[in-house]
Amino acid sequence: MKLDSKIPSGPLAKKWDKHKFELKLVNPANKRKYTIIVVGTGLAGASSAASLAEMGYNVINLCINDSARRAHSIAAQGGINAAKNYPNDGDSVWRLFYDTIKGGDYRSREANVYRLAQVSNNIIDQAVAQGVPFAREYGGLLAHRSFGGAQVSRTFYARGQTGQQLLLGAYSAQMRQVKLGKIKLYTRVEMLDLIKIDGRARGVVTRNLVTGELKSFTGDAVILATGGYGNAFYLSTNAVNSNASAAWRAHRRGALFSNPCMVQIHPTCIPVSGDHQSKLTLMSESLRNDGRVWVPKKKGDKRPANEIPESERDYYLENKYPSFGNLVPRDIASRNAKEVCDEGRGVGASGLAVYLDFEDAIKRLGKDVVTEKYGNLFEMYERITDENPYKQPMRIFPAIHYSMGGVWVDYNLQSTIPGLFVLGEANFSDHGANRLGASALMQGLADGYFVIPYTIGGFLAKVGASAINTDAPEVKDVEKEAKDRIERILNIKGNKTVHEIHKELGLILWNYVGMSRNKKGLEKAIQEIPKVREEFWKNVKVTGSGAELNKSLEEALRLADFLELGELIARDALMREESCGGHFRTEHITEEGEAKRDDNNFTFVSAWEYKGENQEPEMHKENLEFEFVELTQRSYK
Amino acid sequence: MSENMNLKLKIWRQKNAGDKGRFVEYDMENVSPDESFLEMMDELNEKLTHDNLEPVEFDSDCREGICGTCGLVVNGEAHGPLRATTMCQVHMREFKGMTKLTVEPWRTKAFPVLKDLVVDRGALDKIQQAGGYISINTGNAPDAHAIQVPKEASDLAMDAAACIGCGACVAACPNASASLFTAAKISQFALLPQGGPERKRRAAQMVTQMDIEGFGDCSNLGECEAACPKEISISNIARMKREFVGAMLG
Known part of the structure; x- marks a missing residue:
């Protein structure tokens, strides 16, 4: 099978504009003749459903939660990246693109990532216009902070609830379209399979989670925005209902699945406390802006943190990576935590944890500033562990957090099944082998607000509108x-x-x-x-x-x-x-x-490629061509 | 490390919306104080399954206090005994010294029980649909810095926007009013310049929808604020009332 990524030719900075111009358009009056099924109501699902409905398409939107507002995007804490360069610190579309490609260890597509960086600024504009209450400075302009893997300050945030506020923004737009009748929303409904007719994705079979009724929805195209597969690992930071079934069922019907081994392990989670553990809780990466990661220098040192003198502490990230320090990317921070624990220098009862210490931050900034920045995270930590992070360092350990791999899609976000589009975490396209912090929100919304509204039109205009009877x-x-x-x-x-x-x-x-x-x-x-x-x-x-x-x-x-x-x-x-x-x-x-x-x-x-139950799958390759970036050994030293 | 606990649980069981429902008692032994309340319920369900019984259905998702899916009334308190905390984040150590816990769903006409402890909170979405948005289409936005918002207003808007839509305010209110939920959304937009153009229309429509959905009136008892896991202030309700009156007077 030859995989065609459909990357437009020409200079990197012009590809998206050129492609948008070349895509066929659906006449405004004809849009109402098409029905698009959107599975999922997270950032990618809600933003695409709302945007497509605003354009005039009929949208059927499904979610497993009791309300569209509860999808797991809501739990993202730290922020969303954009190349606004408001702080005047040298940021640009190119730099955000470059950081993302490098952060992904050169295993993502240049053209997709560049487009992501390009539309990042539109997302911030859109969210502000929707009334998303981003953090602001006294002058009334937006505040920002730094995140792992970047040396500029480009992360916009709404306290520790950025995912919640962005999702509620998209949800508000979606609710407006529900009221207008352009989105038909079905909650507590789960997709069980994909319906393919004449090789095209034409619908989904669903189960009503309250009554158990099986019901099919059909349309002109299907969008999966169903998130990642971290819960395969049982314990992860995903919500307990997050699952891969929609994507996997599409895979069984012929959609290729890419880079499944690329899963992200987040370095700052609350350690496991016992067999009863049902999920792991993340502490935002933003904490690494001010918290210092350390373990004792001596193996098996079981003294409480405050009894270990400065000279006997190993601030291993600061020592090993002086230029990025505690803000190295997630994969590096996680691996180093595992290493020191494997050496027997882990802390806490299980020895499977490292310290994240705020003592110096409190001394430097004062307790009030630390509370304003991280108060809700500190409270959450204390509620779960019964320990006060203002007085003793947090204990953290890595946990499965995000899947970079997912359904293979081309530049149009279309899978190998015509008419099946896959957005957000469910696709594989933008993060390569490692996702940078504050880039998941960016990608979910980029796909939903600013990519799919264009690319799906190109597909629909080509195939024309037609209905499928659910009795077929x-x-x-x-x-x-x-x-x-x-x-x-x-x-x-x-x-x-x-x-x-x-x-x-x-x-x-x-x-x-x-x-x-x-x-x-x-x-x-x-x-x-x-x-x-x-x-x-x-x-x-x-x-x-x-x-x-x-x-x-x-x-x-x-x-x-x-x-x-x-x-x-x-x-x-x-x-x-x-x-x-x-x-x-x-x-x-x-x-x-x-x-x-x-x-x-x-x-x-x-x-x-899926080859049948208990059959070995067949691997196809999409070679990555780097025209604009030179591949180098990733160094954060 | 504190000692493990033995508990008698009195839990509301109801087959479906049409069933009358009843309390059933279960024993849970050797419960770790470090597990969460919902993890304790998971363990109960594992036990019931092994005994060929149907698990107790309850809703939860993120289990980190932000999605608003979970919500139970434990010993008469919505989200249990811990202030500013959702049910999923309450750990068993909070019940130290207790031997009996009564577990019920949110109880109000506007949230019909679907099964056991699972309720239908669709009415809250309807209130949002009535006007909880700024009418702007994708792609129409000006540069983010074209709109300046004073930090104080932005912070207050964020305080209100922190609502997770769990419905505890309704469950805790003797009148089953959804005023705190509705007021939080109205306030968020009323405090921001972006919300200006639709301010009156929004207040009028959302308050009207709240009545249509069968929620009760607010009598300023403050139970909602006390039960709210995100500490949404009751002052938002005062703001909502001013906004509503302003809208009615034109």
């Missing part, structure tokens, strides 16, 4: 498959709960496909995961019926897909014989112990 046999077949899958799960009546099996999968993934990986471990994971999958299909226990609200059933359906995706993550990691960004193979390191890329052999995006 192709639709009924997919419905029946979904119904059978549900019945099969309910009839197993085994001995293990969904959570028990999910924990087994999570443990394999964390141990062998987590922060550092090697051939032996990955091969073991590829052996073990099918066994867990088999166990699931023989021994899972879901009580209750399919014709009612049944969260165990929902979780079982999602786990069934994670059990397939988990294996693909391991296969991709095994295939990629190099270290880059979040993918760290212990066989491939520099003399200093940093990730060592192999640009000669691995400057490509993997794109896996």
Whole structure:
């Protein structure tokens, strides 16, 4: 299969404008003849649904939550990047582009990333106009702060709730269109499968999460904005209902899946406290602006933090990376935390944590300033751990946070299935092997507000409007498959709960496909995961019926897909014989112990094709061509 | 490390919206004080599943206090005993010394129970749809710095915008009023210059919708503010009333 990324020719800075001009347009009066199905109501889903409806398309918008406002984008804390250069510190579209390409360890597409940097400024304008209450200075202008992987201050924020405020902004625009009748919104509805007719994506089969009713929606195009797959690992910073099923079902129907091994492990999460743990809580990366990361110099030093004198502390990030210090990118901060813990210098009862210390910040800035900047995060930390970070350093440890990999899309954000578009975290396109902080919000909104409204028009204008009856046999077949899958799960009546099996999968993934990986471990994971999958299909226990609200059933359906995706993550990691960004193979390191890329052999995006249940998938390659940026060893020293 | 706890849970079970519902008692032993209340409920559900019983359905998602999905009434208090905290962030250590906990859903006519502890809060979305937005289409925005907003106004708007739409204010109010929720949104936009053009229309429509959805009136009891996990101030309700009267007078 030849993958055509459809990157426009010409100079980097002109590609997007040129492409927009060349795309076919749908006449304003004809837009109302088209129906677009948007699955998901996070930043990418809400912003695309609202924007497309404003343009005149009919939008069907689905979400699994009880309200569109609750999608997991809401939990993003720190901020959103934009190349405004308001602080006059040398920022530019080019610099944001360059930082993102470099931060992604040269495994993303130049053209996509440049476009992302270009539209970043429009997002801030749009959000301000919507009434998003960004932090401001006394002069009435916007405030900003710095984030990992950048030496300029380009991150806009709304206290520690930037994701919430941006999502509520998009949600308000979406609610306006619901009121106007241009968006038909269905909440507590989950996509179970994709309907393909004549090779085109024409709809989705869904389950009503309250009544259990299966219902199909059809239209002219389908947009998936369904987020990432971090919950494959069981414990992650994702919301407990976040799942990969929409993307995975599309994959099974023919959409290639790219770079699944590229998952981001966030360095600043609250450590696990026991077996009961149901999710991990992130502490915003912005804390690393003022917090200092350290561990004791001595192994097994169990003294309380305040009894360890300055001379016996190892501020390992500041020492090892003097120019970026505590603000090194996430992958580097995470790996170093693991390293010091592996050496036996971890802190807390489990030894699986490092300190993030605010003592100096409080001395330098005063407690009030620290409270104003991070107050809500400090409170959250204390609520969970029962420890006061004003008095003793926070304990943090890395956790699975974000998936850079996802459904393969071209420059138009279209997958390998015509008419199926994939936005936000669900696609693979912009972050390469590692995402920089405050770039997820930027990408989700760029895709939804400023990319898809143009590119989907090019597709629709070409194919023309046409309706599909939901009684069509192709639709009924997919419905029946979904119904059978549900019945099969309910009839197993085994001995293990969904959570028990999910924990087994999570443990394999964390141990062998987590922060550092090697051939032996990955091969073991590829052996073990099918066994867990088999166990699931023989021994899972879901009580209750399919014709009612049944969260165990929902979780079982999602786990069934994670059990397939988990294996693909391991296969991709095994295939990629190099270290880059979040993918760290212990066989491939520099003399200093940093990730060592192999640009000669691995400057490509993997794109896996589904070949059937328990069949080995086939890998295709999209070679990455760097016309404008020189590939260098990433250094933050 | 404090000791593990043994608890008797009295939980509301209701098969569906049509069922009358009843309390059922469950024993939970050896509960760690470091687990969250919802993790304790997860453990109960694991136990029930192994006993071939249906788990207790309850809503939650982010489990870090921001999505607004969770919400239970524990021993009569919306979101439990800890101030300014959602249910998902309440840890079992807060119940130290207690042996019996009563767990109920949000109870109000406007939030019908769907199953067990899960309720339908769609009425809040309807209020938002009635005017909780600034009518600007994508692509029409001027440069962000074309609009200057005094820091004080921006901070106050953010205080109001912090609402997570969980509905605890309604659950805690003896009149089941949604005034705090509605006022928070009206205030956010009333405080910002961007919200100016639609200010009156918005207040009139949102307040009217609140009545249509069957929420009660505000009688200034302040229970909403006390229950609010984001500490949204009741002064927003005063602002909403001024905005509404202003809108009615033209």
